[in-house]
Amino acid sequence: xxxxxxxxxxxxxxxxxxxxxxxxxxxxxxxxxxxxxxxxxxxxxxxxxxxxxxxxxxxxxxxxxxxxxxxxxxxxxxxxxxxxxxxxxxxxxxxxxxxxxxxxxxxxxxxxxxxxxxxxxxxxxxxxxxxxxxxxxxxxxxxxxxxxxxxxxxxxxxxxxxxxxxxxxxxxxxxxxxxxxxxxxxxxxxxxxxxxxxxxxxxxxxxxxxxxxxxxxxxxxxxxxxxxxxxxxxxxxxxxxxxxxxxxxxxxxxxxxxxxxxxxxxxxxxxxxxxxxx
Numbered sequence: 001x002x003x004x005x006x007x008x009x010x011x012x013x014x015x016x017x018x019x020x021x022x023x024x025x026x027x028x029x030x031x032x033x034x035x036x037x038x039x040x041x042x043x044x045x046x047x048x049x050x051x052x053x054x055x056x057x058x059x060x061x062x063x064x065x066x067x068x069x070x071x072x073x074x075x076x077x078x079x080x081x082x083x084x085x086x087x088x089x090x091x092x093x094x095x096x097x098x099x100x101x102x103x104x105x106x107x108x109x110x111x112x113x114x115x116x117x118x119x120x121x122x123x124x125x126x127x128x129x130x131x132x133x134x135x136x137x138x139x140x141x142x143x144x145x146x147x148x149x150x151x152x153x154x155x156x157x158x159x160x161x162x163x164x165x166x167x168x169x170x171x172x173x174x175x176x177x178x179x180x181x182x183x184x185x186x187x188x189x190x191x192x193x194x195x196x197x198x199x200x201x202x203x204x205x206x207x208x209x210x211x212x213x214x215x216x217x218x219x220x221x222x223x224x225x226x227x228x229x230x231x232x233x234x235x236x237x238x239x240x241x242x243x244x245x246x247x248x249x250x251x252x253x254x255x256x257x258x259x260x261x262x263x264x265x266x267x268x269x270x271x272x273x274x275x276x277x278x
Contacts, residue, residue, distance in 0.1 A: 081111045084140035091146045093128035093163070093172045099144060102126070111136040119144060128171045152204040153185045153218060155192065166205035168192040183215035183228065199223040199241040206244035211252060234263075239270030246272040 083106055088096045102122050106114060120132045123146075133145045151163035151171050163171040163180065170189065174180050183204065191197045200218050203226050207215075217229040228236040238247060247269040254267050254275060268276040 081136075081139055082108050083111055083114065083142050084108075085142070087137075087141060087143045089143065089145045091128075091148065093148050093151070094126050094146070098126065099123065099146070103144070106142070111138060111140070111142060114142060127169060150205075151180075151182060152201055152207075152212065154180060154182050155185050155188050157189045162189065164192065164201070166201045168197060168201060181213040183212075183218040186217075186219045195223055196220045200226055202241040203228075203238055203244055207248055208252060211248070211255070233265075235266040237266060237268045237270055243272055250275050 086100050086103055088099045091099065103119065105122065106119070114134060114136065116132055116134050119134050119142075123129050123132060128148045129146055130149045131147045133147070135143045135145070137143055149165045149169065149171055152166050153164055154161050154174070154177065155164055155170075156162075156177075161174050161177045161180070161184075163174060163182070164185075165171060170192075177184070185191070185197065185200055187194070187197065200220050204212060204215075204218060214230050215228050216231050218226070220226040224240040226238040226241065228238060230236065236251065250269050250272045251267060254264075254269075254277065264277045266278040268278065
């Protein structure tokens with residue numbers, strides 16, 4: 001009896017089984033959806049101009065800060081700008097030598113570290129000096145401009161004559177009374193703190209320079225009886241230290257009137273609305 005050949009179905013089943021066995025050792029790899037195809041080109045988009053400008057600006061500002069900081073440090077600490085020369089201006093009552101001697105401790109200091117207050121501190125004990133202004137002239141000069149207090153009268157102490165301002169502050173001693181065209185006030189330095197003395201100096205402070213320079217004496221028995229004397233023995237009765245501006249204008253006008261015969265011996269401006277001459 002001959003064996004039967006397998007039928008088509010049976011062969012097919014056997015082939016399928018064999019194929020399955022043959023493929024059982026292989027791994028199927030599916031392509032990723034995001035995988036780049038072979039030979040693809042990656043495009044890089046350029047940086048936005050605004051972001052680039054911000055970055056450039058930031059680096060520029062940082063560079064400027066470093067440069068300015070370095071320059072300031074150089075100016076502050078460099079010996080190139082060290083103070084070597086002093087020039088004093090505006091002084092008449094205090095000598096240039098006195099000022100430069102007082103400011104010697106500043107020599108060698110950078111000009112960038114010399115404010116007005118530092119210079120004023122070294123000159124504070126100089127009575128004639130009211131204020132100071134400084135200006136640097138690189139590389140090594142400091143200009144010191146002095147504003148002095150204004151003397152309005154003289155007081156006598158022993159054989160010395162002392163210039164005083166309207167507050168009674170003693171400014172300077174002078175040897176020759178005649179060399180100073182200011183009135184002498186009675187009472188000496190002991191009278192400086194009295195109320196009468198302050199009335200006299202308040203009057204003198206309000207007088208124009210051309211009249212003040214013509215006075216040779218000032219006195220008062222009370223705060224309401226200030227009297228002045230002009231060169232040539234003419235007298236001025238001022239009264240109290242009130243309405244000084246009006247009184248000064250009236251007196252100035254009276255002094256411009258041509259001399260009369262007999263000459264005026266006294267000008268009474270105690271009531272400026274009704275001045276009297278005698």
